[in-house]
Amino acid sequence: MIATEKMKVGEQPTGNPMEISVIRIQGSGNGPRVYIQANVHGAEVQGNAVIYQLLEFFRQHPPEGDVVLVPLANPMGINQKSGEFTLGRFDPVTGVNWNRQYHFDASLIAPFCEEYRHAEETVIREAFRGQLRQHLHERLNSPWGLTCGQHLAINLQLMAVEADIVLDLHTGPISARHLYVPEYARERARYFNIPLNILIPSDFSGAMDEASFSPWWQLSEAFAKFGRPLPVMVDAFTIELGSQEKLNVQAAREDALGICQYLQHQGLWSATQVVECEPVTQHACYLKDYKAFFSPAGGQVEYHAAVNQPLAAGEPLVTLWHFNALASEACERRDLALHCDAIPVLHFASASVNQGTELYKVMTNTFPL
Numbered sequence: 164m165i166a167t168e169k170m171k172v173g174e175q176p177t178g179n180p181m182e183i184s185v186i187r188i189q190g191s192g193n194g195p196r197v198y199i200q201a202n203v204h205g206a207e208v209q210g211n212a213v214i215y216q217l218l219e220f221f222r223q224h225p226p227e228g229d230v231v232l233v234p235l236a237n238p239m240g241i242n243q244k245s246g247e248f249t250l251g252r253f254d255p256v257t258g259v260n261w262n263r264q265y266h267f268d269a270s271l272i273a274p275f276c277e278e279y280r281h282a283e284e285t286v287i288r289e290a291f292r293g294q295l296r297q298h299l300h301e302r303l304n305s306p307w308g309l310t311c312g313q314h315l316a317i318n319l320q321l322m323a324v325e326a327d328i329v330l331d332l333h334t335g336p337i338s339a340r341h342l343y344v345p346e347y348a349r350e351r352a353r354y355f356n357i358p359l360n361i362l363i364p365s366d367f368s369g370a371m372d373e374a375s376f377s378p379w380w381q382l383s384e385a386f387a388k389f390g391r392p393l394p395v396m397v398d399a400f401t402i403e404l405g406s407q408e409k410l411n412v413q414a415a416r417e418d419a420l421g422i423c424q425y426l427q428h429q430g431l432w433s434a435t436q437v438v439e440c441e442p443v444t445q446h447a448c449y450l451k452d453y454k455a456f457f458s459p460a461g462g463q464v465e466y467h468a469a470v471n472q473p474l475a476a477g478e479p480l481v482t483l484w485h486f487n488a489l490a491s492e493a494c495e496r497r498d499l500a501l502h503c504d505a506i507p508v509l510h511f512a513s514a515s516v517n518q519g520t521e522l523y524k525v526m527t528n529t530f531p532l
């Protein structure tokens with residue numbers, strides 16, 4: 164059964180509501196509960212096409228677990244146009260990144276462990292989820308109120324907290340497909356069939372994926388200190404689906420199939436195999452080796468290095484042009500390269516840059532996933 168409802172996530176100065184559409188698919192059995200959202204950053208539209216393709220797939224292959232799909236998850240960011248471009252990465256009022264406003268208070272872990280150290284896993288799962296849910300409700304109803312961005316984030320998180328699997332669909336600026344993989348989920352991450360994979364630790368800095376897995380991961384680590392192994396009971400990933408401001412519904416089919424291959428591995432369909440993707444070459448690195456290269460000067464840039472193509476040290480990365488120095492003694496161009504081997508993941512979207520602009524992000528010290 165598939166149902167769609169509107170959910171209010173904010174209110175405009177005119178008093179009109181800002182709403183999102185929430186698609187709920189009721190599972191046929193006892194599979195994992197899945198939550199998938201897209202387009203929290205306003206220019207990152209490709210995830211909506213992936214949700215469209217997922218919905219088509221779920222119609223043909225009804226899942227056993229409940230699935231919640233939220234396309235266009237941030238109406239404020241999506242509507243934030245400036246000229247021909249969409250801004251939508253930061254709340255224009257507070258300047259805070261829309262994907263850094265989710266909530267987790269780690270102080271709940273220690274007393275919870277104390278109370279539940281001998282409880283059964285199923286009891287722990289329900290009780291811990293209940294506490295996370297309660298914290299979110301308390302935050303949403305804070306007597307001091309919330310910012311617009313926090314209000315959106317907590318409303319989205321209240322849906323995500325009920326899920327065993329949380330997928331947040333994003334894109335880079337000009338970008339290859341890449342996946343943020345919590346280190347504990349490394350083995351099963353390959354099912355997404357995404358070429359570039361960044362392994363991340365259990366830290367929390369406000370993003371949806373971290374807000375979803377960090378509580379459960381830190382709970383698992385806390386139980387381990389008591390000598391009791393406890394699996395991390397929630398999986399969460401940020402999937403970066405290529406470049407912002409680009410929509411390719413046909414390509415989204417491939418991404419949706421990769422997601423379904425992972426969901427199949429996690430038991431969303433128990434009886435039959437519903438999907439098998441042609442494997443791609445998968446590289447990985449640790450977050451500490453995922454490096455940003457900042458422009459040493461202002462100017463205008465020719466980007467030479469292609470994303471998802473291994474780049475040897477010294478090979479051309481960019482040419483930085485200083486057209487203000489034409490016909491003078493000063494340097495009019497600089498050819499820049501990296502000092503080590505790397506795989507470019509993404510680069511800045513504009514050819515005009517300040518000194519200190521993040522020109523490229525690259526994976527170094529890579530290994531097979």
Ligand SMILES: [Zn+2]
Nearest residue numbers: 204207333334
């Ligand atoms: Zn994003």
